[in-house]
Amino acid sequence: DAKTTQPPSMDCAEGRAANLPCNHSTISGNEYVYWYRQIHSQGPQYIIHGLKNNETNEMASLIITEDRKSSTLILPHATLRDTAVYYCIVRALNTNAGKSTFGDGTTLTVKP
Amino acid sequence: DTGVSQDPRHKITKRGQNVTFRCDPISEHNRLYWYRQTLGQGPEFLTYFQNEAQLEKSRLLSDRFSAERPKGSFSTLEIQRTEQGDSAMYLCASSSAAGGPFHNEQFFGPGTRLTVL
Numbered sequence: 518d519a520k521t522t523q524p525p526s527m528d529c530a531e532g533r534a535a536n537l538p539c540n541h542s543t544i545s546g547n548e549y550v551y552w553y554r555q556i557h558s559q560g561p562q563y564i565i566h567g568l569k570n571n572e573t574n575e576m577a578s579l580i581i582t583e584d585r586k587s588s589t590l591i592l593p594h595a596t597l598r599d600t601a602v603y604y605c606i607v608r609a610l611n612t613n614a615g616k617s618t619f620g621d622g623t624t625l626t627v628k629p
Numbered sequence: 630d631t632g633v634s635q636d637p638r639h640k641i642t643k644r645g646q647n648v649t650f651r652c653d654p655i656s657e658h659n660r661l662y663w664y665r666q667t668l669g670q671g672p673e674f675l676t677y678f679q680n681e682a683q684l685e686k687s688r689l690l691s692d693r694f695s696a697e698r699p700k701g702s703f704s705t706l707e708i709q710r711t712e713q714g715d716s717a718m719y720l721c722a723s724s725s726a727a728g729g730p731f732h733n734e735q736f737f738g739p740g741t742r743l744t745v746l
Contacts, residue, residue, distance in 0.1 A: 560737030619671030
């Protein structure tokens with residue numbers, strides 16, 4: 518699975534959009550980009566995933582560049598409860614049985 | 630609650646003791662994964678089952694570690710002769726190999742935090 522690079526930490530003001538970047542320059546054509554988050558002392562929680570088109574769900578939006586070498590997770594109106602570690606991973610859908618290779622993620626702190 | 634459950638949530642043990650953790654996956658999921666997470670780092674893959682078959686093991690899984698999934702439902706992870714370096718959060722996840730919007734998506738349990746004194 519391709520390696521990802523994320524900034525170690527970011528701050529965001531409550532109510533503002535949080536934009537979390539991820540570099541995955543060695544991504545393969547069959548690899549999806551997945552985002553998870555982990556709130557303190559809990560297991561990781563799935564947020565969103567995409568292949569090449571931008572995706573949106575009730576939690577977030579995922580913007581993937583045209584060359585697929587980077588992506589941005591957008592939390593449109595961050596709340597204090599969005600304070601967590603956010604992980605970007607890339608994974609092929611049907612290989613390695615879906616095991617995930619996590620990096621160290623980005624610690625997002627939402628401030629009042 | 631129909632999510633992944635793990636038991637116990639916390640375990641404190643003395644060095645050299647054996648410990649066993651249990652994971653109950655989402656009932657219709659045939660894939661089950663174990664990860665280990667140390668403080669400040671992301672989860673690291675340990676092993677994976679499809680039904681009752683253990684199909685992959687990480688080199689992190691030393692011979693003191695053994696995982697089973699005897700009936701293709703719940704799984705156990707046993708650590709023998711625990712060492713202080715085994716202190717970590719042990720996470721279990723499950724997924725379905727079937728198609729659908731959450732195809733192959735992993736759902737994580739709350740984890741078991743192990744402290745070896």
